[in-house]
Amino acid sequence: MIHLGLHFVVPLVVALVFFRTSWRNATFILIATMIVDVDHLLANPIYDPNRCSIGFHPLHTLPAILVYVALFVGPLYVRMKNKDRSWHPKARLVHLIGLGLLIHMALDGLDCMV
Numbered sequence: 001m002i003h004l005g006l007h008f009v010v011p012l013v014v015a016l017v018f019f020r021t022s023w024r025n026a027t028f029i030l031i032a033t034m035i036v037d038v039d040h041l042l043a044n045p046i047y048d049p050n051r052c053s054i055g056f057h058p059l060h061t062l063p064a065i066l067v068y069v070a071l072f073v074g075p076l077y078v079r080m081k082n083k084d085r086s087w088h089p090k091a092r093l094v095h096l097i098g099l100g101l102l103i104h105m106a107l108d109g110l111d112c113m114v
């Protein structure tokens, strides 16, 4: 239950700290990335509180996580190349999706340590 709560609280805090002017929109996008848990539907049982998701579910494996890193970093690179350092709205969206997925993987990874 604490784990599920962190999937809402951490994105909210990250949005408030790093996306202050649009924290509501950022929080929504970050939390929406929880859809990545759709891969749990392929597992039997679908939910097992003692299972480590990282490396088990397809969208929680290293190749997928590398894609999430690219989603996070790529738009940052594009932004750096902009003279005024402004976000292109679509680049910002992709960046937030990558960030949300990485936060998700980190929180799921915490479960694997205990």
Ligand SMILES: [Zn+2]
Pocket: 036, 037, 053, 060, 104, 108
């Ligand atoms: Zn997950």
